[in-house]
Amino acid sequence: MVLIDSAGEWRGVGRAAAEERQQPGGNRLEVGNLDYAVAMLRIEAAGIHDLPGAYRTCLLADDAGQDGSARYRDPDLLGHVYVGPYLARGKGTQLVVGDGAGAAGYLLSADDTLEFEAWAEVAWWPALRERYPISDDDSRDAELVRHIHRPPRTPAELVEAFPAHLHIDLQARARGTGLGRVLIERLLSDLREREVSGVHLGVDPDNANAIGFYEHLGFAALDREPGTLLMGRRLDR
Numbered sequence: 001m002v003l004i005d006s007a008g009e010w011r012g013v014g015r016a017a018a019e020e021r022q023q024p025g026g027n028r029l030e031v032g033n034l035d036y037a038v039a040m041l042r043i044e045a046a047g048i049h050d051l052p053g054a055y056r057t058c059l060l061a062d063d064a065g066q067d068g069s070a071r072y073r074d075p076d077l078l079g080h081v082y083v084g085p086y087l088a089r090g091k092g093t094q095l096v097v098g099d100g101a102g103a104a105g106y107l108l109s110a111d112d113t114l115e116f117e118a119w120a121e122v123a124w125w126p127a128l129r130e131r132y133p134i135s136d137d138d139s140r141d142a143e144l145v146r147h148i149h150r151p152p153r154t155p156a157e158l159v160e161a162f163p164a165h166l167h168i169d170l171q172a173r174a175r176g177t178g179l180g181r182v183l184i185e186r187l188l189s190d191l192r193e194r195e196v197s198g199v200h201l202g203v204d205p206d207n208a209n210a211i212g213f214y215e216h217l218g219f220a221a222l223d224r225e226p227g228t229l230l231m232g233r234r235l236d237r
């Protein structure tokens with residue numbers, strides 16, 4: 001059994017691989033559901049129709065990888081910041097994972113982080129700024145609204161060495177099956193093909209599972225910002 005994407009057969013992940021890769025204590029797919037879940041799995045280039053599922057996935061992984069729904073009054077705000085612009089821009093490698101139960105995950109990225117930020121400044125943030133007035137209360141919603149009004153700029157020295165960045169999230173039922181590796185390897189291969197020299201990401205320092213995953217796939221810790229560990233991987237060596 002293989003995982004199919006729009007380009008044809010996708011190597012390396014299938015029922016046997018999925019069974020092998022399940023980690024003790026991790027999120028196991030029920031064996032009874034495995035045939036069904038794996039048979040229905042697909043990885044596709046994301047389109048605008050993937051917005052609702054990807055917004056949902058983002059919320060379900062927000063709390064150091066766990067469900068963050070209870071942390072927000074407006075369930076769309078998080079997706080507006082971390083998902084929407086990538087799907088709306090539609091450039092580079094944007095992948096969604098789906099299974100028989102709907103959206104199961106995504107990998108979103110930008111080859112050139114500075115160019116992405118400049119695009120968002122013109123095409124993404126202005127309409128949201130009108131809809132969400134800035135406030136100084138200390139809720140998580142207000143924090144995201146401040147992000148919309150004053151998105152942090154990635155430091156020049158970081159993008160010089162690691163110009164691309166990524167976000168990856170899988171819903172609980174799809175974790176520990178090898179999908180994370182498939183998505184990251186697909187991105188790294190695309191970036192190498194486009195001669196991008198490095199990629200970085202930000203991860204919650206409390207998200208030990210994701211940090212272990214990134215380290216295992218060759219990413220190294222670069223720096224710390226408040227609430228974020230920056231990690232990167234060079235692609236030209």
Ligand SMILES: CC(C)(COP(=O)(O)OP(=O)(O)OC[C@H]1O[C@@H](n2cnc3c(N)ncnc32)[C@H](O)[C@@H]1OP(=O)(O)O)[C@@H](O)C(=O)NCCC(=O)NCCS
Nearest residue numbers: 061065169170175176177178179180181209210212213216
């Ligand atoms: C983090 C995440 C994307 C990883 O994807 P995944 O499908 O669970 O991971 P995989 O099964 O593909 O693991 C790939 C490899 O990493 C290894 N690995 C995974 N987690 C690990 C950990 N914590 N420590 C060490 N190795 C780890 C696996 O053993 C596997 O090794 P192998 O391919 O050499 O056999 C996924 O678990 C997830 O979405 N978690 C919740 C959301 C999240 O935290 N996102 C990141 C936000 S920055």
